[in-house]
Amino acid sequence: MEGAMATDISVMGLFPDEQKTASTIEAMAGYPWKIDQVHSPFPSHRILDALKVKKSPLGWITLAGGILGFISGFCLAIYTGLEWKLIVWGKPVLAWFPFVIVGFEFTILFSVIANVLGLIVLANLPDYKGLDKYDPRCSGEYFGIVVACDQQDQEKVVDFFKNQGGEARVFE
Amino acid sequence: MSDSSQLTYAEIDRTVLDTLRPPSGGYWLVIMVLILGVLVGASCWAYQIFVGIGAGGQNIPVAWGTYLINFVFWVGIAHSGTLISAILYLMRAGWRNPIARAAETMTVFAVSIAGLFPFIHLGRVWLVYYMLPYPNQRLLWPNFQSPLVFDVVAISTYLTVSSLFWYTGLLPDLAAVRDRATGLRQKIFTILSLGWTGKHEQWRHYTRGYLFFAALATPLVVSVHSVVSWDFALSTVPGWHSTIFAPYFVAGAIHSGLAMVLTLMIPMRKILRFEKIVTMKILEAVAKTIIFTGLIVGYAYGIEYFLAWYSNNIVEQEAFRWRAVGDYSLEFWIMVVCNSIVPLLFFFKRIRTSIGWLFSISILVNIGMWYERFVIIIGSVAHDFIPHAWGLYWPSGIEWGIMLGSFSLFFLLFLLFAKHLPSISMTEMKETLDHGGGHGD
Numbered sequence: 190m191e192g193a194m195a196t197d198i199s200v201m202g203l204f205p206d207e208q209k210t211a212s213t214i215e216a217m218a219g220y221p222w223k224i225d226q227v228h229s230p231f232p233s234h235r236i237l238d239a240l241k242v243k244k245s246p247l248g249w250i251t252l253a254g255g256i257l258g259f260i261s262g263f264c265l266a267i268y269t270g271l272e273w274k275l276i277v278w279g280k281p282v283l284a285w286f287p288f289v290i291v292g293f294e295f296t297i298l299f300s301v302i303a304n305v306l307g308l309i310v311l312a313n314l315p316d317y318k319g320l321d322k323y324d325p326r327c328s329g330e331y332f333g334i335v336v337a338c339d340q341q342d343q344e345k346v347v348d349f350f351k352n353q354g355g356e357a358r359v360f361e
Numbered sequence: 362m363s364d365s366s367q368l369t370y371a372e373i374d375r376t377v378l379d380t381l382r383p384p385s386g387g388y389w390l391v392i393m394v395l396i397l398g399v400l401v402g403a404s405c406w407a408y409q410i411f412v413g414i415g416a417g418g419q420n421i422p423v424a425w426g427t428y429l430i431n432f433v434f435w436v437g438i439a440h441s442g443t444l445i446s447a448i449l450y451l452m453r454a455g456w457r458n459p460i461a462r463a464a465e466t467m468t469v470f471a472v473s474i475a476g477l478f479p480f481i482h483l484g485r486v487w488l489v490y491y492m493l494p495y496p497n498q499r500l501l502w503p504n505f506q507s508p509l510v511f512d513v514v515a516i517s518t519y520l521t522v523s524s525l526f527w528y529t530g531l532l533p534d535l536a537a538v539r540d541r542a543t544g545l546r547q548k549i550f551t552i553l554s555l556g557w558t559g560k561h562e563q564w565r566h567y568t569r570g571y572l573f574f575a576a577l578a579t580p581l582v583v584s585v586h587s588v589v590s591w592d593f594a595l596s597t598v599p600g601w602h603s604t605i606f607a608p609y610f611v612a613g614a615i616h617s618g619l620a621m622v623l624t625l626m627i628p629m630r631k632i633l634r635f636e637k638i639v640t641m642k643i644l645e646a647v648a649k650t651i652i653f654t655g656l657i658v659g660y661a662y663g664i665e666y667f668l669a670w671y672s673n674n675i676v677e678q679e680a681f682r683w684r685a686v687g688d689y690s691l692e693f694w695i696m697v698v699c700n701s702i703v704p705l706l707f708f709f710k711r712i713r714t715s716i717g718w719l720f721s722i723s724i725l726v727n728i729g730m731w732y733e734r735f736v737i738i739i740g741s742v743a744h745d746f747i748p749h750a751w752g753l754y755w756p757s758g759i760e761w762g763i764m765l766g767s768f769s770l771f772f773l774l775f776l777l778f779a780k781h782l783p784s785i786s787m788t789e790m791k792e793t794l795d796h797g798g799g800h801g802d
Contacts, residue, residue, distance in 0.1 A: 230370065231533070231792040232564040240561055245569040251577075262514075269494055269502035280506055287506040290588065291514055297581045298518040301574065305525050308570040312563045315555035323558045325540030328533070330370035 197340040199225060199322050199360040201333045202350030207233050210332035213353040214239040217336075222346055225335040228327035236332070247307045254303020255296045262295025263288055322360045335360075368637060373790045377534075377783050378541055380633040384780050395773035402766010405759045406481055414484030416759045422742045423754035427764055428482035430734040434617070435475035435767070436516070436589055437610075437730065440582055441618020442468025443523065446530070447578035456646045458789040459638045462534075463629065464622050465527045466784070470774045471621075472520045474767050479512075481763060508591040515588040522581055526574045532557050532567075534783040586614045593737065599680035600741030603668065609661040613733060616654035616700065619647055620726035627720045629779060638785055641714055648713035651704050651726065658733075659701030676746055683744045684736060688753055692732045693740070699729025 204210045210227070214236065217224060227236055266288040274282045308314070327333040334355075338346050347357040368376075409416040419426040445464040449457035457464075480486050492513045494503050503510045536557040539550035557563065590610035593601035603609075623644065630639040669681040684693045703725050707713040712722075744751050756764075778784065 226558075227561040228559045229561070229564065230537070230559060231788045232568045236561060237565060242561065242565050245566045247566050247569045248573065251570075251573045265494060266505035269505060273500060273502045275504060277504060277506060284506050287511070290511050290584075291505050293584060294511075294514045294518045294581075294588075297577050297584075298521060300577050301522045301525055304570050304573050304577070305529065308529070308566050311566040314557070314563070316558070316563075317551070317556040319556055319558045319560065320551070327559055328537040328540045329374050 197338075198343055199335050199337050200343060200346040200350070201228075201322070201324055201335045201358045201360065202346075202353065202355040203324060203326065203331045203333050203358060204353070204355040205331055207235055207332060209354055210334065211235040211239040213334060213350070213355065216353065217334075217349075220349065222336045222338045222342065225322075225337045226333075228323065228333040228335070230328055230330065230332070233332075245311065247304065247311060250307030250311075251300050251304040254307075255300035257303075258295040258297070258299025259292045261299065263292040265295075266291045324358055368790070368794065370791050370794070373638070373785075373787050373794075374537065374541075376635065376638060377785050377787050377790075378538065380635075380780065380784060381538065381782075388776070388780065392773065392776060395769045395776065398769025399766050399773060402763050402769065405762030405766065409481070409484070409759055409763075410486060414482075416757065418755055418757035418760055420752060420754060422745065422750055422752050423739055425482075425738050425742070426754060427756045427760040428478045429738050430731065431764055431767055432475050432478035432482070433589055433610075433734045433738070434731050435471045435478070435771075436519075436586060437614035437617045437734075438621045439468040439471035439475065439519070439523070439618065440586055440611070440614035441622055442466070442471070443578050443582040444615050444618065445622065446526065447575040447582065450575045451579060454646075455793050456643050458793045459635070459640075459643055459785055460622060460626055460647070461789060462530065462786045463626060463779075463784055464618075465523070465530060466775065466778050466782075467618070467621060467625060468523045469520075469527050470771055470778075471618075472516065472523055473774075474771055476516055476520060477767070508588065508595045511588045512592060515585045519581060519585045522574075522578055526578055529567075529571065529574060530786060531782065533559060533788040534786060537787055538783060583611055586611045593741075598741050598745050599674070599677045600684070600737065600745075603665065605661060605664060605668070609658070609665075612654050612657035612661065613700075613730060616651065616658050616704075617727060617730035619651050619654060620723040620730070623647055623651075623719055623723035624727060625775060627716060627723070629784065633779065633784065635785065638790065644716075644719055645713050648707040648719060648722075651722075652707045655701050655704030655726075659697075662697060662701060680741060680744055684740050687740075687744060689736060689740045689743070693736050696729050696732040696736050699725045700733060703729070 202213060204213065207229070210229070211233070214224065214227065224240065227240060229236055267283060270282045270284075270288075276282065322335055324331065324333050334350070336346050343359060347359070350357040405416075417426055417428065419428075442464040445457045446461045446468070450461070479492075480489055483489060492503060492510070503513070505511075532554060535550055535554035536559065539547055539554050542550055587607035587610065590606035594603055594606035596602060626639055626644070626647075630636055666681055669677045672678075684690070703722055706718070706722060712718040739754050743753055
């Protein structure tokens with residue numbers, strides 16, 4: 190699926206329908222060509238299921254951010270309390286319950302920052318080179334299956350997409 | 362799902378992208394009027410910085426005036442944006458999709474404006490960095506037991522999270538605009554969309570990331586307005602020192618925010634011709650939710666009186682008696698009528714399906730919620746423990762000017778957004794057509 194073989198060209202099959210795209214992906218299982226990417230205007234579980242992709246590991250990165258955030262927030266409150274031992278209203282210098290609030294807010298903050306950074310790294314963003322093998326209609330009403338193949342297979346791939354009811358576009 | 366299920370992908374794109382065409386002269390006229398309003402506010406603030414915080418009407422005992430009222434008001438407005446974009450998303454409520462983008466945007470702008478008010482209220486705004494924990498020669502640190510410092514942490518987190526959530530949600534739509542733009546506009550949107558191409562690898566991580574965003578924003582939104590309520594509830598002032606303040610504030614925040622969603626969406630759907638996407642069923646769903654939040658708010662008003670009576674505390678009882686019949690009784694009754702009685706009109710289908718009624722009631726709820734903060738913030742300290750310490754307050758012209766500036770800035774930012782960025786999520790709308798809502802896993 191990912192990381193493709195040594196190939197010369199890419200052929201994109203364009204389909205106006207999500208179901209048709211998913212069935213085309215499944216039909217490709219009997220052919221030697223490798224799917225490089227599938228573009229869609231919205232996240233499609235039918236397509237992801239047809240591609241048999243694994244669940245994203247982003248949750249673990251987010252979780253790590255959250256744990257780091259809770260520890261950071263709690264430790265910051267403890268450290269500053271110990272550094273400046275100001276007793277307000279007779280409350281102890283280390284007041285655990287109020288510090289949970291600081292720890293909680295930091296948990297959310299660090300989780301979200303980790304979530305965004307994880308998304309950027311895992312989705313390989315920014316990816317301006319990806320625009321070279323991309324059809325702008327794929328952000329509108331079309332779904333695009335990009336297949337990397339050898340020069341001599343080009344016609345076969347184009348025919349395959351046309352037989353499946355789509356149109357084909359070749360990227361040199 | 363709504364009637365919008367009859368749409369096609371192409372129609373969604375066309376409807377939303379048509380709104381990004383060059384605006385008319387009328388649009389720029391409104392923009393100019395709003396800029397004027399912002400300048401009035403900025404001038405008033407500049408004057409206050411120059412002559413001192415005494416330019417406001419705050420006094421002893423009422424040290425927190427409209428600056429804190431507006432702070433709480435705008436934080437409240439922000440909350441329903443997160444309700445719609447995160448909480449309803451987790452609940453798979455498909456009707457939220459057409460209004461989620463506008464609501465999220467409202468959140469970002471409202472929190473930004475709310476965040477200005479503590480700066481304004483400081484007077485010596487150049488010392489704002491004292492609120493931040495940073496190493497310094499005086500070995501002085503913020504007191505993390507103070508609800509005011511909780512506020513700094515909570516609001517900063519909320520602004521950061523809602524901005525990132527908003528931008529992440531925008532990415533696929535920025536790419537859609539890029540793909541249909543030319544020239545400089547295309548270059549700008551290419552950069553803004555980070556080269557997004559909707560590859561399955563991008564969607565694989567994006568859907569998980571969006572889900573986590575929603576899951577994290579949901580407890581955050583509850584915590585933020587709870588923290589705001591503790592600015593009051595953790596003191597001993599009668600009328601403030603109450604255990605129900607956190608849920609009461611959260612419900613009130615969502616109540617006001619939903620009303621603001623109607624106030625913004627009703628003209629927007631007419632001007633930008635979104636009638637087929639933002640259908641009457643969606644506005645009706647918002648109205649039904651307003652009935653729910655209005656009932657919670659009304660219950661909270663009632664239970665406050667019950668608690669004052671049941672406590673057998675004469676100071677508490679006097680504070681609440683005075684609210685209803687004292688110097689600020691007009692404000693109190695505006696609050697009660699607008700927030701908990703007027704929304705009940707939405708029980709009638711004829712009213713909640715009438716654009717005129719929806720818009721009028723949304724304005725009344727906005728007014729009522731502003732007065733709720735007035736009654737709580739001003740009314741409680743104006744009439745607390747000792748008659749000798751009682752005193753009245755009314756905002757000064759400078760405060761009204763700054764308030765005008767804040768409202769102008771909010772509507773200015775929203776209008777700029779509506780004509781320059783996709784104000785409806787095309788991605789989520791297309792997803793709605795296929796799945797009945799949500800990005801989700």
